[in-house]
Amino acid sequence: MLGKHPDLSAAQVYLFAFTLGCATGVDFVASSMMGVAGTHIRGGIHASPEDFLWSLTSYAAAATVANLVLRRIAQDISYRGFTLLGLFIATVGAALCAVCNTPIELSLARAVQGLGAGGLFTASRIIIQLAAAREERRPLFLGFNTGGMGLAALAPWITAMLVEDASWRMIFVVQAGMSVAAMLLVLLSYPRRVAASLPPWEVDVGGMDWVTVILLGTGALVLLHGLGDLRFYELASSPSVAITPIVGLLLVASAFVHQHRHPDPWLNPKLLFGRRYLVGLGFYTLYYFLNGLWGYVVSTTLQSGLGFTFQTAGKVLTITGLIGFTGLCVFTYAGARLTGQRRYIALGYCMFAGAAWMLSQRMMPGASMAVLLPALTLQSLTTPFILALVAGLTYAEFSVEDFAHAYQFKNIVRQIATAAGTGVASLWLQYGEAMARTQLVARITPFDLPDGFDAATLAHWSALIDQQAQLIAVSNLFALLAIACVGVALIAVAQRALR
Numbered sequence: 136m137l138g139k140h141p142d143l144s145a146a147q148v149y150l151f152a153f154t155l156g157c158a159t160g161v162d163f164v165a166s167s168m169m170g171v172a173g174t175h176i177r178g179g180i181h182a183s184p185e186d187f188l189w190s191l192t193s194y195a196a197a198a199t200v201a202n203l204v205l206r207r208i209a210q211d212i213s214y215r216g217f218t219l220l221g222l223f224i225a226t227v228g229a230a231l232c233a234v235c236n237t238p239i240e241l242s243l244a245r246a247v248q249g250l251g252a253g254g255l256f257t258a259s260r261i262i263i264q265l266a267a268a269r270e271e272r273r274p275l276f277l278g279f280n281t282g283g284m285g286l287a288a289l290a291p292w293i294t295a296m297l298v299e300d301a302s303w304r305m306i307f308v309v310q311a312g313m314s315v316a317a318m319l320l321v322l323l324s325y326p327r328r329v330a331a332s333l334p335p336w337e338v339d340v341g342g343m344d345w346v347t348v349i350l351l352g353t354g355a356l357v358l359l360h361g362l363g364d365l366r367f368y369e370l371a372s373s374p375s376v377a378i379t380p381i382v383g384l385l386l387v388a389s390a391f392v393h394q395h396r397h398p399d400p401w402l403n404p405k406l407l408f409g410r411r412y413l414v415g416l417g418f419y420t421l422y423y424f425l426n427g428l429w430g431y432v433v434s435t436t437l438q439s440g441l442g443f444t445f446q447t448a449g450k451v452l453t454i455t456g457l458i459g460f461t462g463l464c465v466f467t468y469a470g471a472r473l474t475g476q477r478r479y480i481a482l483g484y485c486m487f488a489g490a491a492w493m494l495s496q497r498m499m500p501g502a503s504m505a506v507l508l509p510a511l512t513l514q515s516l517t518t519p520f521i522l523a524l525v526a527g528l529t530y531a532e533f534s535v536e537d538f539a540h541a542y543q544f545k546n547i548v549r550q551i552a553t554a555a556g557t558g559v560a561s562l563w564l565q566y567g568e569a570m571a572r573t574q575l576v577a578r579i580t581p582f583d584l585p586d587g588f589d590a591a592t593l594a595h596w597s598a599l600i601d602q603q604a605q606l607i608a609v610s611n612l613f614a615l616l617a618i619a620c621v622g623v624a625l626i627a628v629a630q631r632a633l634r
Contacts, residue, residue: 137267140326145274147324151266152275154320155259156282158218161225161314162252163287166194168306169245170430171294171449179303182238188363189238193246195550196356198253202546203351205254206261206539214262215325219318221258224251226314233307252314256283257546264535266326276467284463286313288456295449344397350390351547358383358551362558387551407544414632415529418480419545420552421623422521425487427556428616429514432564432609440605441502451504451511459515466519476524477633481624483520488620490514495613498606500599528633560612567608568601575600 137143143151169176169191177187201221209217228248235241263275297305361379407413437448493510533541 137271139266139268143326148274149278150320151324151326152263152278153282154278154317154324155262155275156279156284157286157313157317157320158222159256159259159279159283160286161222161310161317162198162255163283164290164313165225165229165248165252165310167287167290168294168310169194171291171434171452172298172303172306175298175303175445176241176306180235180238180241182241186238187241188360189242190245192356192360192363192554193242194249194253195359195554196352197246197249199355199547199550200348200352201250201252201254202257202543203348205257205543209258209261213327214258214265215321215327218255218258218262218321218325221251221253221255222314222318222321224248225255226311226318227251229307229311229314233304233311248310253550254546257542259283260542261535261539262325264538273467277464280460280463280467284460285457288460289453291449291456292453295446299446347390347393347397350386350393354383354386354388354390355547355550356383358387359554362551362554407541409532411532411632412529412541414630415525416545416548418521418525418627418633419529420548422525423549423552424556424559425616425620427553428560429556431557431560432612433511435564436498436605436609437507440498440602440609441500441507443504447504451508455508455511455515458512459518462516463519463523466523476528477628477630479520480524480633481627483517483524484620484624484627486513486517487521488617488624490517491613491620492617495610495617498610498613500602500606525633563612564605564608567611568604571604571607572600575603 137148140148173187173191176190177184180187182190205217208220212220225248228244228246228251231244231247232241235244259279263272263279267275293309294306297303297309358380361377361381361383407416434448434452437443437451438445443451490510490513493513494507497506497510530538530541
């Protein structure tokens with residue numbers, strides 16, 4: 136039972152919590168499916184990698200704007216109303232994506248989808264703060280994780296099935312259907328606000344701080360696109376590519392300077408400078424950075440480096456995702472009994488280091504999924520320790536109103552950190568593969584060439600060298616990642632802010 140909503144039965148409380156998770160899952164699934172099926176979607180609209188990147192960054196930039204305006208709009212139409220509005224816009228965006236034929240059409244449709252879905256995670260999490268006292272939130276988190284993390288875990292397998300058996304357009308049809316289903320669940324289960332809520336068309340749009348919207352929205356788009364663009368260029372030959380993310384970062388910084396001077400800021404910088412929050416935000420940022428890096432490298436390596444089919448890769452990612460989801464559910468109930476939380480955060484990073492080191496030693500042609508699965512499973516089990524535990528400690532001292540500011544900013548940082556992780560992984564693989572390929576080619580002498588050497592043999596050797604170079608680069612990256620995670624574990628033990 137919830138003290139603020141005594142009219143809700145236990146079953147209604149769980150349905151409410153599950154719906155919170157489903158609303159969040161609309162955002163998670165949209166991002167996951169796009170990442171998993173990106174190659175197939177790009178082929179369907181005949182987009183170059185650079186053009187297709189806009190469909191990824193437009194969604195993330197629009198999501199940043201959605202998180203920015205969330206609290207102000209929710210003041211007028213309630214967080215329930217904001218969720219319904221966001222789901223409706225996400226449905227329209229997904230439907231538009233399903234009928235796109237060109238890269239620019241998909242980029243614009245994805246921006247619409249991101250504007251609707253991008254703020255749903257933050258809205259759901261704030262609703263939990265508003266609806267229940269601290270000691271009443273555990274059942275809400277269980278349902279929330281079931282809807283959000285459960286759907287996200289299933290997304291890779293569903294995506295592979297849809298692409299293989301139907302069409303890439305069906306991915307967006309399914310996303311639209313999920314948004315509609317989530318809207319129906321919200322109408323059925325969300326409690327209404329006691330104070331009267333305005334309809335969306337009566338919100339004072341003209342009175343909004345559009346300077347902040349323009350600065351932060353443009354800055355996020357430029358920054359995220361610049362970070363994503365790193366995967367297509369080498370800094371040594373195209374140093375100007377580094378200018379784009381720097382310009383984006385300056386625009387984002389100017390938005391916060393403007394907010395600092397604003398008499399009634401949408402994101403209050405003064406509330407975001409507490410030591411506990413900044414340390415927690417640092418661990419958050421690191422997690423999402425690692426998550427972006429890990430997701431990009433693992434999915435790329437499974438298919439192009441180790442030769443697994445798209446369907447097999449999707450199935451494995453879903454299996455490990457479900458294992459991680461199960462671990463998170465167990466943590467939801469057992470986590471409150473843990474003492475010495477810093478040590479458990481460190482344990483999470485040691486587990487991450489172990490998973491990365493295991494993979495670094497198993498990057499070889501012909502490696503079976505049975506050899507890789509233990510490492511992938513271990514990494515999926517780190518989420519409770521390096522995300523959920525940090526979340527519980529970071530916001531311990533925030534009031535409900537201040538929590539909204541803090542969580543808005545956290546999810547803006549989430550978009551940037553994930554893109555940065557992907558960009559760094561891409562850059563590393565570029566340089567790592569180039570260096571490994573040069574060393575491998577240098578070892579081949581005329582005496583190594585077989586009799587009857589022809590163009591077909593040359594092509595075969597070239598493919599083998601490319602595969603070996605990629606696996607060497609990935610192995611080196613995971614080895615460095617393991618060392619870095621051990622260092623972070625030591626920092627987690629030493630720090631005093633989160634305890």
